[in-house]
Amino acid sequence: MNRPPVNSLNTEHLEQLHRALVRLENEKCRGMILSSSSPTVFSAGLDIREMYKPELEKARKFWRTLQDMWLKLYSTPYPTVAAIHGHAPAGGCLLALSCEYRVIVPNVKIGLNETQLGIVAPQWFQDCMRNVIGERQAEKALIAGHMFNTEQALQVGLVDEVAADKAACIARAEAFLASQANLPLLARKTVKLGFRNSTLSRLMTGREADTKIFIEYIFQPKVQKGIELYLQSLSKKSG
């Protein structure tokens, strides 16, 4: 991902990611490392500006583009690994959770922190977290919108290993891909989809309902007020 400063996911960047995933599939790619050009952030998650003072059709397109990208990422036939050498809140965490393996560096925060912002993480975000860290830890983390630090993320199984720095992180991600390289492609892909099918299907059959929840949510005046306050706090930080 290379959308400075923090790889926040707007409609355009989601479309870029989606096209990249399709291209990799068509090119019979043997593995993908999802990484960031930022020195400190993996991805800041959904671009909240797409939700501020929304227009109906643009907001709907944003959400459907996110769904499309995720349906593709979560079901790639090739191995995927997240090299998390920077913070990964909310949608950034979703990207990491959707890969097959996660390597992280020290001093990073990762989690679905939507609750802290007064937002409810979509069901499929929550499903991804539950699939990785289990029912109990997912309930505890999602109720509180908890951001895990590196040690906590490893301990709870949210990531698979810790590497000392960005270079080591990429090297370990490559090692994961190497470990998958000689596996028979068809069997590998079939097993992966078998595991992920119920989570994928849940979104696919409930796409319209999921979009509707998002739209109704962001069009609430108090939600808009919350987003406004949040954007103001961001601009103060950067000012």
Added chain:
Amino acid sequence: MNRPPVNSLNTEHLEQLHRALVRLENEKCRGMILSSSSPTVFSAGLDIREMYKPELEKARKFWRTLQDMWLKLYSTPYPTVAAIHGHAPAGGCLLALSCEYRVIVPNVKIGLNETQLGIVAPQWFQDCMRNVIGERQAEKALIAGHMFNTEQALQVGLVDEVAADKAACIARAEAFLASQANLPLLARKTVKLGFRNSTLSRLMTGREADTKIFIEYIFQPKVQKGIELYLQSLSKKSG
């Protein structure tokens, strides 16, 4: 809970708990610590005397009161934490499992030990255990009616932390509530119910069947014989 000597749950005490939960909800309570007035017991669980030589209507009322109380406890909009500074077998363990967080003291035993008594823990008791410690550990513990000691309970994730004594236990429970205090209420509650909804629904849609299983079970002569022997062993212990 304050029903000496061991907070056993009879119809009256369950009604008291239920009323307290409703009152806390109406008063927009920001958090509840479930604790015990006993120095050694959190709650001894269901009052087995309510099952001994039962009358049909009283037995049905007992079970429905238990269901009502639990449906309320498991779905509170406010944060709940169990301060387990005493033993918590069977129904006592259910109460602890139904909170959002559990702090325990050393030298305590906790578990769904129904199997040891020849009773099958109701499905929703089992669901609560599975939701907290996962499928494998729940199967192993419930088949054997295992009572975990403090170290085992922590290790398996049945409790979240250990505190040195009752005062420290309450203090840590308060710290949990403090950690939840600034979270947006609506988002927090929505996420919690999202996680707990399938377990709640399973009982709600199967209430009559669940009650029938209980009634048919306790009206079996051999079950009555087992309860009689158990009550005799209790009176010997206290004698």
Added chain:
Amino acid sequence: MNRPPVNSLNTEHLEQLHRALVRLENEKCRGMILSSSSPTVFSAGLDIREMYKPELEKARKFWRTLQDMWLKLYSTPYPTVAAIHGHAPAGGCLLALSCEYRVIVPNVKIGLNETQLGIVAPQWFQDCMRNVIGERQAEKALIAGHMFNTEQALQVGLVDEVAADKAACIARAEAFLASQANLPLLARKTVKLGFRNSTLSRLMTGREADTKIFIEYIFQPKVQKGIELYLQSLSKKSG
């Protein structure tokens, strides 16, 4: 199991196991240790020769015999424990996973390694693994067809304990059975079936479809080619 050299599971051996399980049930057996006569192998899994150059009716019978044996093993009313003092790939791992408790010795490999062979582990094999080690670890292991060594198997919860050698392994298996011996039979059995019912039902209602998947799979020319290469590599090893 005593089918030298490696307890591979052909139709005949599966029938023997099935008959033994039925007999133990009829004799009101109080517990079973599943063990191997081999010094180095628990069970090598399904006998791949049953899948090589198959005849339709024989292949169907093989698969239905495997299903029958497993439905019986997974649902025994008496406690079961696997004493894994030798390697347990694929179907050998399934046998171990289907017991209620697992003791292993050092320097053993265990896992559902079907993916490595270009085969997709049947859904119920995968369900058994998921029930024991959870969604995340099962996904990771099954995608890669990972063979766990003893330390990994303990760490991930695939086995319950490690014993120093075969004698200690059998002794610990006996200790598990002793721990279950005084539990009320009916309650114990009811809880066990309650946990395992959804996994059992999934195969029972989908038996024909499961058989069809197996048959269509092994009748593919490229699968036959893969089996042929594998058998050649085996005969080279032993040659």
